[in-house]
Amino acid sequence: MIKISPSEKQFLIDGIKQNMRTDGRSRLDYRAFTVETGLVAQTNGSARVKLANNTDVLVGVKVEIGDPDPDFPDQGRLEVRVECSPSASPEFEGRGAEEMNAILSAMLRNMLQNARTVDWASLCISPGKQCWIVYVDCLVLDSAGNLFDALSIATKSALFNTKVPKIEVMETSSGQTEIEVSDDPSDFTRLSTASIPISVTLAKVGSRYIVDPTIEEELCMESRVTIAINSKGNICSIQKGGVSSGINPSEFNKMLQHARKIGLVLLKELDALLDKEENNDTSTKIGFAR
Amino acid sequence: MSGYKDDSDEEMNVNQIEKDNEVLLDRKSHVQMTKTNGRLQVQIVTPGELIVKNASNALCGHGTFRDDQDQLLSSVCGIVERVNKLISVRPLRARYPGEVGDVVVGRITEITGKRWKVDIQARQDAVMLLSSVNLPGGVQRRKTNEDQLNMRSVFAENDLIVAEVHSRPNRDGSLQLQTRSSRYGKLENGVFVRVYAALVKRCTQHFHTFDFGVQVILGNNGYIWITKKTPVDENKQKSMPFYTSADADKNEAEVIEGKDRENICRVRNAILALQSQFLPIYPATILDVIEMSKGMESKEMTLPDITPLITKNATARIQKKMEEEDMEVVEGGY
Amino acid sequence: MSTLVKRQKGRLSNQLRSIEAQLGLLNKADGSAKYKQGDSSVLAAVYGPSEVLPKDEKGDRASVQVVFKRRDGKPGRREKQNENIIRNALEPIIMTHLYPRTAIMIIVQVLVDDGSILSVALNACVLALMDAGVPISTVISSISCSIVVDENGSQTLLTDPDLSEERTSIGETYFVFDGHVVAKTGEGGLVSSVTSGLLTDSAYTSCLTASRSGSKSVYTFIRETLKRKPTTVMAPIENIIFERDEASSATNGSDFKMEDEKEESKTFSNVFMKPI
Structure with missing residues (x-):
């Protein structure tokens, strides 16, 4: 549990006002990221994101065949779960992390559960009866602030890395449909992840906004707004959290502009990185299932 | 075998490493080294490993224990250190063990009875008694009941303080702190950094001022405080480097900006x-x-x-x- | 019982999977270790010795608590059982009398379960305890064994089974050995033994022997991981991979090829924006 004294808080707030945060960043600077994909066995896709070496998030994606949502019979289904591991902090042990898990899961679900993010229709196998269910399983191993953004980047990377096995739908003589899932590991389709957004969280500290807060800065923030941006620059979702203060509508517009600018830069970098990972991947993975 | 004459050495049978390594006991830094391929390296031991075969005359320091055959074994993973008869193993990363006289930076966690409990990155929170603190008013005076009720106005929960480790530890192993001198007290208007306790070496001075106007306190416990250098007060004999709670009442904390903040x-x-x-x-x-x-x-x-x-x-x-x-x-x- | 049988993924029946370890990766925990055997991977974190809740406080020693978390986080009876098993193996070797009235919390987070997860978890915990500098009297290590029956009805012993092998086994064993004792005398040193399923006496003994030699390899690995590269006084010891030489000999047969792992993740270049 990180604690902070009123005097340190004041120092931090002053710094943000002067555009020099404790680590030297300006209000809109992001910390360095690392992304690794495809490192977890037993999943269809996975990614690990480390923010400044301190926030560590692992996302695994599994796809299974099952029943579609009765409200959306011709679409695939999404199940998102976020779990904060007690390894990140002893206060996450037992029920301690429940609230945190619920908030983070809801945030991710809201961002992805949209028809325009992933082509859910393509994940339908037979309308009303069978579809692909995409299980997104997130594990927070270490936390040093800004879990929202780290999770969204990790999720997008994991979904990009996901390989959905090719299937053959056959009609049997008795009129029933049988699904045969291909065993061949090189026989797969990819999810179309180009439209998946990532989130940019703006935290309000004092009278200013900062991007990518550290855990000490999160202790000083009054409210936060998490804005999901996709590669076209569209705003996919806006979620506000935090106990105190509302947001001035005039400020709001400015915040959206900044979030959009930052989001687009992050997305471009992430896409380039993921493409590079892809090309490296194919050369090393030769016949892993003997 | 070991290279220098020391009576206690004859009695000790220092554990020989491999035959193609030479064992040297570096007296100055007291770290046991081995010479491999002509380069000196520190020796790292793992738990349960034998350090000394016949340890009846050796003193067991931190990180060691004696087994039933009177051998000295290591209990942690770390570097073997030897000061005459005292052999200890210093783990590469561990909580702050605490030594009398150390300067530490701590965070108040609790106020109970007549004492504050302070987090100093040790195994247990340290204790600071009301009687070990300089109260506003400067001069030593009798502690009244009022003081007890007003403890929070001196140091409140989550406040950062700089203090010294005082006399012996308590029976349960927790340390006692005191802020008797004017250089100790509450820390305000700066940045707190946490590092591994083992990286902060014991030196003569723990309050350092850099030329470019930054002051640091390197707590032996790995808690570090960085702030702007305050000018020496001409009227007082010693400089008052940090705001005490008494000062805070008198003047608003100065806002640090520009070059100072960047430094x-x-x-x-x-x-x-x-x-x-x-x-x-x-x-x-x-x-x-x-x-x-x-x-x-x-x-x-x-x-x-x-x-x-x-x-x-x-x-x-x-x-x-x-x-x-x-x-x-x-x-x-x- | 036949011993040298080829398994599904090309391993021999008494061959261990490749071992990897990484220490000190969490920034808040006092000690942490990520330990992998093949695809089974566990992250262990140690917090303490530190302040204890009054209800857990023990007047003369530290209170050791273990939390075992599955990958999907769902708590269950099995996890509670695993917590007890691991605590029973670790508590005797931790020098708890040095820290009365404190708590040592050990957290096991399963990242991937591909068999032998209890052994992998225990080995990870030992590494994490050493990373945290918690005094322990010896290094213990664990290896699991399974018994499978083939079409002919003959039983085969498999060390370090993966998940598919565990699922088809008729009996499973998990052993913890004291590394020093085993290294010195080659026998004895059994700290903990948990079995399930059908095992004959001879099967049990064979598993015991096989596990013992397997644990020697793990013990050597743990020791070597921590002794490497002491170049500066405070040497960072992380990211060491030991590749198991696939074609090595019968009994415990692990040859370790030491390699420095290069950080394989790609860096996301920094994004600096103009201030508003």
Whole structure:
């Protein structure tokens, strides 16, 4: 549990006002990221994101065949779960992390559960009866602030890395449909992840906004707004959290502009990185299932 | 066998490593070294490993224990250190063990009865009694009941303080702190950094001022405080480097800005860079890093590809220091 | 019982999977270790010795608590059982009398379960305890064994089974050995033994022997991981991979090829924006 004294808080707030945060960043600077994909066995896709070496998030994606949502019979289904591991902090042990898990899961679900993010229709196998269910399983191993953004980047990377096995739908003589899932590991389709957004969280500290807060800065923030941006620059979702203060509508517009600018830069970098990972991947993975 | 004459040595049968290594006992730094391929390296032991076969005359320090055959075994993974008969193993990363006289930075966690409980990155919170603190009013006076009720106005929960480790530890192993001198007290208007306790070496001075106007307190427990240098008060004999709660009532804390703030950021990032490379933290190494980072903005110092570069000089300094100590042993006769 | 049988993924029946370890990766924990055997991977974190809740406080020693978390986080009876098993193996070797009235919390987070997860978890915990500098009297290590029956009805012993092998086994064993004792005398040193399923006496003994030699390899690995590269006084010891030489000999047969792992992740270059 990180604690902070009123005097340190004041120092931090002053710094943000002067555009020099404790680590030297300006209000809109992001910390360095690392992304690794495809490192977890037993999943269809996975990614690990480390923010400044301190926030560590692992996302695994599994796809299974099952029943579609009765409200959306011709679409695939999404199940998102976020779990904060007690390894990140002893206060996450037992029920301690429940609230945190619920908030983070809801945030991710809201961002992805949209028809325009992933082509859910393509994940339908037979309308009303069978579809692909995409299980997104997130594990927070270490936390040093800004879990929202780290999770969204990790999720997008994991979904990009996901390989959905090719299937053959056959009609049997008795009129029933049988699904045969291909065993061949090189026989797969990819999810179309180009439209998946990532989130940019703006935290309000004092009278200013900062991007990518550290855990000490999160202790000083009054409210936060998490804005999901996709590669076209569209705003996919806006979620506000935090106990105190509302947001001035005039400020709001400015915040959206900044979030959009930052989001687009992050997305471009992430896409380039993921493409590079892809090309490296194919050369090393030769016949892993003997 | 060991190279220098020491009576206690005859009685001890120091554990020989492999036949093609030579065992040297470096008296100065008291770290047990082995010479492999002509290069000196520190010896690392793992738990349960034999340090000394016949330990009846040895003193068991931290990280060691005696088994039923009177052998001295290690209980942690770390470096063997020897001061005459006292043998201990220093783990590479552990909670702060605490020594009397150490200067520490701590955070108040609780106020109970007549004492504060302080987190100093040790196994247990330290204790600070009301009687060990300088109350506002300066001069020593009798503690009244009012004082007890007003403890929070002196140091409240989550406040940071700088104090000294006082006399013996309590029966349950927790340490006692005191803030009797005017250089100790509440810390305000600065940045707190947490590093591994083992990286802060014991020196004569723990309050350092850099030329460019930044003051640091390097707590032996790995808690560090960075703030702006305050001018020496002409009227008082000693400078009052930090605001005490008495001062806070009188004047608003000055807002630190501009170049001062940037320098504070730089020192903070330098310390974190040293920690990431597991280098000891003291003014010379901090300066080394700052020198090397002159050309870049302070925020760039935290990038993972940059930290090895800016800590190169500091690493070289440490290597050189170790080699100097090694050379004494080699030349001094073996 | 036949011993040298080829398994599904090309391993021999008494061959261990490749071992990897990484220490000190969490920034808040006092000690942490990520330990992998093949695809089974566990992250262990140690917090303490530190302040204890009054209800857990023990007047003369530290209170050791273990939390075992599955990958999907769902708590269950099995996890509670695993917590007890691991605590029973670790508590005797931790020098708890040095820290009365404190708590040592050990957290096991399963990242990937591909068999032998209890052994992998225990080995990870030992590494994490050493990373945290918690005094322990010896290094213990664990290896699991399974018994499978083939079409002919003959039983085969498999060391370090993966998940598919565990699922088809008729009996499973998990052993913890004291590394020093085994290294010195080659026998004895059994700290803990948990079995399930059908095992004959001879099967049990064979598993015991096979596990013992397997644990020697793990013990050597743990020791070597921590002794490497002491170049500066405070040497960062992380990212060491030991590749198991696939074609090595019968009994415990692990040859370790030491390699420095290069950080394989790609860096996301920094995003600096103009201030508003």
